[in-house]
Amino acid sequence: MTPPLSKNSASNSHEANHHDKAAWSSQSSSELYGVEKWANEFFSISDEGDMQVHLQDGDSEQAVSLPEIVQGARDRGLEMPLLLRFPDLLTARIKKINEAFHEAIHDCDYRGHYRGVYPIKVNQQQQVIEEVTEFGRHYHYGLEAGSKPELLTALAYMHDPKAYIICNGYKDKEFIDLALRGQMLGLQIVLVIEMPGELDLILQRAALMNLRPLLGVRVKLCTCNDSHWSHSSGENSVFGLTPNQVLDVVDKLRSSEMLDCLQLMHYHQGSQVPDIRAIREAAVEATRIYCELSKEGAAMGLLDIGGGLGIDYDGTRSKSSSSRNYGIREYAADIVDVIKTVCDEANEPHPNIISESGRAIAAYYSVLIFNILDINQSNSHLREIETIEPNSHNYLSKLESVIHDLNDDNAQECYNDAVYYRSELLSLFHHGNVSLRERAQSDRLFHRILAQLREKIDQLDDLPDDLIELTQKKRDVYYGNFSLFQSLPDTWAIDQLFPVMPIHRLDEQPTNEAIIADITCDCDGRIDKFLINGEQQNALPVHYPKDGQDYMLGVFLVGAYQETLGDLHNLMGDTNVVSIGSQNGRIKYQRELSGDSVADVLSYVEYDPKHVFERFLRLAERSVEDGKISAQERKKIIDEYRESIAGYTYFES
Numbered sequence: 096m097t098p099p100l101s102k103n104s105a106s107n108s109h110e111a112n113h114h115d116k117a118a119w120s121s122q123s124s125s126e127l128y129g130v131e132k133w134a135n136e137f138f139s140i141s142d143e144g145d146m147q148v149h150l151q152d153g154d155s156e157q158a159v160s161l162p163e164i165v166q167g168a169r170d171r172g173l174e175m176p177l178l179l180r181f182p183d184l185l186t187a188r189i190k191k192i193n194e195a196f197h198e199a200i201h202d203c204d205y206r207g208h209y210r211g212v213y214p215i216k217v218n219q220q221q222q223v224i225e226e227v228t229e230f231g232r233h234y235h236y237g238l239e240a241g242s243k244p245e246l247l248t249a250l251a252y253m254h255d256p257k258a259y260i261i262c263n264g265y266k267d268k269e270f271i272d273l274a275l276r277g278q279m280l281g282l283q284i285v286l287v288i289e290m291p292g293e294l295d296l297i298l299q300r301a302a303l304m305n306l307r308p309l310l311g312v313r314v315k316l317c318t319c320n321d322s323h324w325s326h327s328s329g330e331n332s333v334f335g336l337t338p339n340q341v342l343d344v345v346d347k348l349r350s351s352e353m354l355d356c357l358q359l360m361h362y363h364q365g366s367q368v369p370d371i372r373a374i375r376e377a378a379v380e381a382t383r384i385y386c387e388l389s390k391e392g393a394a395m396g397l398l399d400i401g402g403g404l405g406i407d408y409d410g411t412r413s414k415s416s417s418s419r420n421y422g423i424r425e426y427a428a429d430i431v432d433v434i435k436t437v438c439d440e441a442n443e444p445h446p447n448i449i450s451e452s453g454r455a456i457a458a459y460y461s462v463l464i465f466n467i468l469d470i471n472q473s474n475s476h477l478r479e480i481e482t483i484e485p486n487s488h489n490y491l492s493k494l495e496s497v498i499h500d501l502n503d504d505n506a507q508e509c510y511n512d513a514v515y516y517r518s519e520l521l522s523l524f525h526h527g528n529v530s531l532r533e534r535a536q537s538d539r540l541f542h543r544i545l546a547q548l549r550e551k552i553d554q555l556d557d558l559p560d561d562l563i564e565l566t567q568k569k570r571d572v573y574y575g576n577f578s579l580f581q582s583l584p585d586t587w588a589i590d591q592l593f594p595v596m597p598i599h600r601l602d603e604q605p606t607n608e609a610i611i612a613d614i615t616c617d618c619d620g621r622i623d624k625f626l627i628n629g630e631q632q633n634a635l636p637v638h639y640p641k642d643g644q645d646y647m648l649g650v651f652l653v654g655a656y657q658e659t660l661g662d663l664h665n666l667m668g669d670t671n672v673v674s675i676g677s678q679n680g681r682i683k684y685q686r687e688l689s690g691d692s693v694a695d696v697l698s699y700v701e702y703d704p705k706h707v708f709e710r711f712l713r714l715a716e717r718s719v720e721d722g723k724i725s726a727q728e729r730k731k732i733i734d735e736y737r738e739s740i741a742g743y744t745y746f747e748s
């Protein structure tokens with residue numbers, strides 16, 4: 096199947112325009128958008144061209160159409176933008192990581208077990224924590240807390256005495272007391288020392304409660320990795336203790352006869368580590384330190400390898416920053432293998448392994464769906480025939496004659512002429528010698544010349560440098576009903592690539608190419624990098640919306656970090672959310688959360704919505720006094736204002 100877009104061959108895209116439409120199928124779309132590569136078998140395209148999600152329905156699997164889910168949500172009053180959550184996918188990932196480690200442990204006769212913990216910061220929504228603790232119970236899957244509020248949450252939801260609660264992050268007296276209280280209540284809470292000063296405080300508080308605390312140390316490793324977050328590991332990391340500081344902790348514990356309290360060693364390589372070699376190297380260094388701590392006389396028994404297990408957002412299975420060159424089973428097998436090998440060499444017992452994978456657990460969980468509100472068509476004017484008004488500037492006629500002169504041999508020359516006349520016309524405009532209408536016409540003519548050149552270029556073998564750029568088609572802008580800053584902050588902050596694609600009409604060939612702009616007024620609020628046919632492209636193949644029908648796009652794999660890091664840019668608030676399952680072959684709408692209203696968002700930034708309303712009321716009343724509007728008109732205007740303040744921050748249809 097010929098794709099509509101291909102970076103290096105203009106002929107491909109040209110050919111695609113003439114492609115037999117009937118030959119396009121859902122499978123063609125699946126290849127184009129790389130669905131099989133990134134979807135991890137959770138998502139696919141139905142023969143009818145709908146994106147679908149694969150959910151558990153009793154004991155069998157059920158494919159559920161995303162457009163159908165969206166329609167059902169709208170019928171229930173939940174408009175787009177809409178965040179869909181799939182608890183089944185969260186369960187599947189928890190199961191996957193636990194099984195991967197259990198398998199690896201079994202395969203190499205490892206004599207410790209695996210106990211994962213979920214880092215709350217990755218997606219701390221109540222529903223997520225509730226589901227993680229519920230589904231994870233079978234595996235004694237615990238929680239990682241990096242702050243006081245997170246620990247308070249963990250204490251409310253994690254009551255399994257066999258699971259761990261790992262406390263990372265900076266700790267004050269209150270944080271430490273909370274952890275110790277949890278220990279008194281029978282939970283396995285490990286206080287991980289991140290800073291040299293923390294130990295004294297912990298010992299002091301524990302003595303007051305007459306408790307022997309469960310302690311861990313976070314170490315800085317030398318081994319670096321080249322992920323975006325590499326600064327959270329390595330010698331220059333702001334977190335963790337150097338070997339010197341670790342030994343100080345050991346010495347202090349020894350002199351207080353508390354070395355038996357030190358049971359865990361922790362390291363964290365940073366998120367989304369793309370390269371398995373870096374993971375192995377860090378594990379070797381960490382296990383070496385672990386063995387040394389054991390030889391020093393610390394109780395040990397727990398090795399916590401942190402997070403970092405990556406997600407293949409772009410489907411390339413490579414070391415690119417939006418991918419990783421390994422899978423979850425390889426990860427588990429390598430970790431277990433390294434720890435076993437190093438411990439065996441040092442004659443140390445195998446520790447129980449804790450991992451703090453967040454992204455790898457939560458990413459598949461959520462999908463953002465939004466509708467296209469409008470399109471800015473870059474080439475719409477090309478269809479119209481131009482007539483040059485008789486009294487127009489004669490450069491306009493010259494520009495037009497370039498169109499007629501263009502043939503196979505003079506592409507470069509025509510291009511040069513077009514650029515020349517257009518820039519002359521622009522400078523004439525600046526001097527007041529050309530009208531705005533003439534200037535606009537020169538733009539249209541110029542773009543028509545470019546379009547014709549592009550077609551010619553498609554047939555040329557030998558392209559002059561100047562013209563290569565022209566092979567890039569001009570892209571339309573599709574305006575999506577969402578805020579990048581609220582819903583996809585990492586697109587903006589760290590250039591993260593998420594899979595983006597239409598969720599319906601996928602049995603039709605997409606004949607257009609677009610970038611996606613959001614509805615904030617920020618020019619950074621756009622998505623202009625996509626992975627198409629396995630290559631990074633600057634336009635997304637899309638369909639032209641049909642009259643009277645919403646055109647809907649989905650952004651996938653947004654379950655980790657996005658909900659939490661989102662902000663209120665342009666006062667766009669949280670989207671509507673609905674949780675979806677499948678029961679007896681029917682879509683089950685499990686939990687609906689209405690997004691922020693305008694009043695909610697205003698109160699976040701310290702307005703009192705009532706006061707805001709009263710201020711507007713004053714303006715309206717003044718207009719009645721001044722005779723600009725009637726009292727009845729005032730009522731109507733006021734009612735509309737009140738309704739808007741109570742409404743959704745996004746476009747409502």
Ligand SMILES: *Cc1c(COP(=O)(O)O)cnc(C)c1O
Binds near residue numbers: 217239401403453454
């Ligand atoms: C953020 C964080 C994690 C989670 O990392 P992922 O890459 O999402 O798995 C784990 N541990 C610590 C200490 C963290 O700060």
